[in-house]
Each structure stands twice: as C-alpha cells, then as structure tokens.
Amino acid sequence: MTERYLSLLKKSLLNELYLENEARILGLLMQLLFPRQTTLDEMAREFLNARHGELYARVQEMRRGGGWIQIRTNTADGTSSELVAARNFAFVAHSMIGRARMDNLHDCMNAVLADRIPGDFIETGVWKGGSTIFMRGFLQAHNIHDRKVWVADSFEGLPKPSLPEDENWDLSADVMPYLAVSEEEVRELFERYELLDEQVMFLKGWFKDTLPTADIDKLAVLRLDGDLYESTMDALNALYHKLSPGGFVIVDDYNALPQCEQAITDFRRHHGIQDELVRIDEMSVFWRKR
Structure with missing residues (x-):
C-alpha cells in the first residue's frame, strides 16, 4: 500500500489524473485568442473527446519532461514571441518538475x-x-x-x-x-x-x-x-x-x-x-x- 499511495500522490501532484482538463483549458484559450470557424457541436465533441486529441498528446509529453506548451503570437516586426500571461492557464499541476x-x-x-x-x-x-x-x-x-x-x-x-x-x-x-x-x-x-x-x-x-x-x-x-x-x-x-x-x-x-x-x-x-x-x-x- 505504501508504493500505491506514493504512486497516486505523484499522479495527483503532476495532475496526470486530469490531463484532459488541461487540454480542454488550453483548447478554449487558443480558441479565444485565435478564433477559428467551428460550430458549437464541433467544439463540444472536441471537449468531450479531449483525451484523444493532439493537444492532449502534447500536454502528456510535456508533463513527462516538466515542460509546458507555449502559446505564441506574431509581433509587428514579424517575429514570434510567447504570450507569457498564458502560462497562468498552462500551470495547472501542483508541481512543474x-x-x-x-x-x-x-x-x-x-x-x-x-x-x-x-x-x-x-x-x-x-x-x-x-x-x-x-x-x-x-x-x-x-x-x-x-x-x-x-x-x-x-x-x-x-x-x-x-x-x-x-x-x-x-x-x-x-x-x-x-x-x-x-x-x-x-x-x-x-x-x-x-x-x-x-x-x-x-x-x-x-x-x-x-x-x-x-x-x-x-x-x-x-x-x-x-x-x-x-x-x-x-x-x-x-x-x-x-x-x-x-x-x-x-x-x-x-x-x-x-x-x-x-x-x-x-x-x-x-x-x-x-x-x-x-x-x-x-x-x-x-x-x-x-
């Protein structure tokens, strides 16, 4: 039971139990920042099936190495820069490691x-x-x-x-x-x-x-x-x-x-x-x- 408790504790601290919710938050944020043509039904399907989407796979990979998905935008001079404030949406887990x-x-x-x-x-x-x-x-x-x-x-x-x-x-x-x-x-x-x-x-x-x-x-x-x-x-x-x-x-x-x-x-x-x-x-x- 000791190792089972510690395994569950790690999963909870890293939010591995609810990675699909991180993918949903990031998906909604990206839709807000970079609107795309879609219907409410399509958005609902993506939301419900988040665990099988590309964004979920990327969040899962980032969690293994302790990274996060950067949301970037083009600046006036044509370069790309991170929307730093978006990290407040990305840092959902209780540990970044x-x-x-x-x-x-x-x-x-x-x-x-x-x-x-x-x-x-x-x-x-x-x-x-x-x-x-x-x-x-x-x-x-x-x-x-x-x-x-x-x-x-x-x-x-x-x-x-x-x-x-x-x-x-x-x-x-x-x-x-x-x-x-x-x-x-x-x-x-x-x-x-x-x-x-x-x-x-x-x-x-x-x-x-x-x-x-x-x-x-x-x-x-x-x-x-x-x-x-x-x-x-x-x-x-x-x-x-x-x-x-x-x-x-x-x-x-x-x-x-x-x-x-x-x-x-x-x-x-x-x-x-x-x-x-x-x-x-x-x-x-x-x-x-x-």
Whole structure:
C-alpha cells in the first residue's frame, strides 16, 4: 500500500489524473485568442473527446519532461514571441518538475532509506510546493517521524539579478509573476493533501538570509531549484556541508539555465567535488555525495 499511495500522490501532484482538463483549458484559450470557424457541436465533441486529441498528446509529453506548451503570437516586426500571461492557464499541476524528476526524487529518498543516510529533506525554491509535499508524503507513507521537510522560498518570486553571472536573467515577480506563489497558498496545498504538520518547516525569505541560520543539523536530500547563479550558490554555500555522505544533490535547472550550470560547475571545482553528475532528463542532474 505504501508504493500505491506514493504512486497516486505523484499522479495527483503532476495532475496526470486530469490531463484532459488541461487540454480542454488550453483548447478554449487558443480558441479565444485565435478564433477559428467551428460550430458549437464541433467544439463540444472536441471537449468531450479531449483525451484523444493532439493537444492532449502534447500536454502528456510535456508533463513527462516538466515542460509546458507555449502559446505564441506574431509581433509587428514579424517575429514570434510567447504570450507569457498564458502560462497562468498552462500551470495547472501542483508541481512543474514532471514525471522523470519526480521519480528521481522518489528514487533518491528510497536510497536514503535503504542505506540509512541520516538527515532531513529540503528544496530551495518550491513554487507551489509539489516536491516538498511529496517529500512529506514519503515520510508519512514510511511512518518516519525523525526527519523533517524544509520548504525554503521567498514566496515572492525570484530576486532581481545582482551578480554578473545572472545578467539578462530577470526572473523576478515583475517579469515572471506566476513564479511568485505565497506561503499561504503553499501551506493550503499541504493541508489539502493532509500533510501539514510539525515535520514541515517553512523558511521564508531570500536564501542568503534564511539558509545560513536555519536550524538544520543534517541533510540527506538537497534539491536545488533557485534558477539563478546567486540563488544556487547561496543554497550550496549554506547547506552542502550539512549533507551527509551518501546524500543527494538534485539540480532542477542545470541543463535549462546556463547560470545555474555555472554555479554548480564553480562550486564543484572550488570544493574539489568529483562525484559523477547523472542526467535525469533534458533539464536536470543529480549527484551523490561520497
């Protein structure tokens, strides 16, 4: 029953149970933005049969890798650009990491348990909290009471770039408002899954302010999703020395954002870390600390 519960929890967090509804939302949005000649009966058939349509197949493929369908339009100069506001319609799931990365997190926690690696679990940069909700569900499913899940985020989006490595990568709430999810919303989602309790610890604020003084003794899983060079480096500098031998570092955007990759490369070089970087999917990697 443990694995069945965790399997269902992953499907729920990734919205895999209701992908046809995502396809319906996107289909209606596209009809609104780019009207096409159709009848109400035709629209109703497409709506009811969404699971068998092309849009459903594309949503399903995106969910495997943690991506999303971009809705684009032509600008006045003839180029194509994304309608960024449309992401608010695309981000329906409670986690953006996709099936491969969610399975990787599950595998890492299973290994920690099997090999008796001491320490808590943390994610730095949680969005709606999906990964940390799964971490807490994992502890509950295995009846583990001596580990905590740390939920670290500004809950106000990403900081403005302040380092040269992050130049031209403004992902702050002014530019990417859908990345700014409040602590109240994340807590509400934990409650919705009946997983908010004393083993869930919230760290609200910029990583440079919260992580160095966090009351964390040991970590077994360190999941990094800070996107920026600064955020990634702040998390590593504050937490890596607390990661137990045999523990895991998971880097969500290593292959997606060059500044994130640069932070990992610089940190590993500076500390002489030669543990193998293992690819998870097109975006992410992890390594196990020796």
